[in-house]
Every structure is written in C-alpha cells, then in structure tokens.
Amino acid sequence: MIFIFFGPPGSGKGTQAKYLVDNYDFAHISTGDLLRHEIEKQTVLGNEVNTIMESGAYVPDKIVIDLIENVLSTSENSNFIFDGYPRTLNQALAFDALLSVKKLKVDLVFNFDVDKDLLIKRISGRFSCASCGAVYNDTFMKTVVEGICDKCGSYEFFRRKDDNLEVFKKRVEVYLKEIKMVRDFYRNKNLVKDIDASQAAELIQIEVKNSLIQSGFII
Numbered sequence: 001m002i003f004i005f006f007g008p009p010g011s012g013k014g015t016q017a018k019y020l021v022d023n024y025d026f027a028h029i030s031t032g033d034l035l036r037h038e039i040e041k042q043t044v045l046g047n048e049v050n051t052i053m054e055s056g057a058y059v060p061d062k063i064v065i066d067l068i069e070n071v072l073s074t075s076e077n078s079n080f081i082f083d084g085y086p087r088t089l090n091q092a093l094a095f096d097a098l099l100s101v102k103k104l105k106v107d108l109v110f111n112f113d114v115d116k117d118l119l120i121k122r123i124s125g126r127f128s129c130a131s132c133g134a135v136y137n138d139t140f141m142k143t144v145v146e147g148i149c150d151k152c153g154s155y156e157f158f159r160r161k162d163d164n165l166e167v168f169k170k171r172v173e174v175y176l177k178e179i180k181m182v183r184d185f186y187r188n189k190n191l192v193k194d195i196d197a198s199q200a201a202e203l204i205q206i207e208v209k210n211s212l213i214q215s216g217f218i219i
C-alpha cells in the first residue's frame with residue numbers, strides 16, 4: 001500500500017505518519033528526513049543540498065526522485081507512507097512511472113490543510129529528540145517531563161535550522177506554488193482525502209485511521 005501525506009510545512013504530516021508507524025505495519029519515508037540525513041553524514045549529496053534547504057527552496061527533482069527510487073528498491077516493506085513526496089508534478093509523474101514498474105500504485109493521498117498563522121506557531125515551537133527523532137512542540141506537544149524524551153528517555157533535542165520565520169515564508173510560498181498541480185493530478189484520479197489538520201492531533205489520528213479503515217487498508 002502506498003499513501004502520500006502532503007501539506008505545508010508544520011501541518012503535522014510527520015506527527016501523523018509516526019503515529020501510524022507505531023501502530024501499524026508502515027514504513028515512513030520523509031524526503032526531508034532522508035536529505036537531512038545526507039547533510040548530517042556530510043556526503044557529496046548532503047553538501048550539495050545543504051544551502052538549498054537552508055534557503056527554503058526545493059532541491060532539484062532529479063535528486064529526490066533518485067532517492068525515492070533507491071528507497072523503493074532496497075526496502076523490504078511494501079506498505080509506505082510518503083511524507084513530503086511528491087511535491088512537484090515532475091516528481092508525481094516519475095513516482096507513477098516508478099511504481100508501475102514495480103506493479104504498485106498510489107492508494108490514497110491525504111491533503112493536510114492548516115491556516116498559515118497556525119503553521120507559524122507550530123513551526124516556531126517545533127523541536128525533536130536527537131536520539132529517536134520524536135517530534136514535540138513548545139506549546140502544543142510538550143514532553144511529559146521537561147527535557148526528557150517521552151519515547152526513548154534521551155536528554156538531547158534539536159531544532160531545525162529552517163524552522164525560522166524568514167525561511168518558513170519561503171517554504172510555504174514554494175509549497176503553494178508547486179502543490180496545486182500535484183493535488184490536481186491526484187484529484188483527477190479521485191485519490192485525495194482532505195484533512196482539517198488544524199484540529200488536535202488525536203482527532204486527526206482518528207480521521208486518518210477511519211479513512212484507512214473505510215477504504216479497507218487497515219482493520
């Protein structure tokens with residue numbers, strides 16, 4: 001099964017994907033995470049995309065398409081949540097072509113919709129566990145005990161460099177410019193489920209889960 005989560009930065013895609021991974025047999029593929037991993041490892045690719053990502057622009061299609069091809073050919077899992085991919089029409093077309101070679105197809109697309117003012121609050125308060133990657137928020141999703149990760153007990157946290165107001169504006173602008181064609185592409189295939197992602201995370205979880213149940217993907 002192939003599911004896509006798209007929505008602007010801070011709309012809660014990663015949070016919801018992690019919930020599904022913790023409770024069902026899904027692999028979570030976030031192109032943002034894959035690219036940040038390359039930067040952390042200081043690979044040639046990481047060095048190439050670092051400044052682009054810091055600026056809030058998209059990295060070239062070819063790079064992300066190759067990354068996804070690599071993931072699909074090496075992963076043993078056949079149930080995937082793609083978070084933040086595809087983000088351009090070129091990526092969506094390349095994804096369809098790649099999936100059809102593997103006799104797979106996109107099963108459902110969740111469109112996370114959130115008001116821009118709320119996104120700013122979510123992004124400016126986001127922090128993550130440096131050890132397990134769990135995502136928190138200063139206002140909306142605090143750790144149970146301050147300074148300790150609920151999931152793995154680590155004391156180390158980090159904030160993303162691109163989670164600042166100036167870069168956020170650029171990220172939203174690029175997102176809005178590119179996503180329309182991607183959304184129409186999947187709407188024409190009748191695959192898009194719109195989600196009001198300004199709700200509390202628990203309510204979104206229920207909505208996503210119910211859609212997957214109704215479509216027969218999980219029980």
Ligand code: ADP
Binds near residue numbers: 202
């Ligand atoms: P995305 O993957 O779409 O960029 P995240 O899942 O990382 O978004 O969420 C962005 C920030 O908002 C994080 O700090 C997260 O803890 C918080 N968050 C996620 N979902 C909600 C929600 N429904 N309500 C309030 N805060 C949320």
Ligand code: AMP
Binds near residue numbers: 033052058
């Ligand atoms: P994210 O973690 O999804 O917020 O993505 C962080 C950054 O990674 C984006 O601002 C882009 O620079 C880059 N990126 C992630 N996914 C893609 C994609 N599918 N296409 C182009 N750039 C991407």
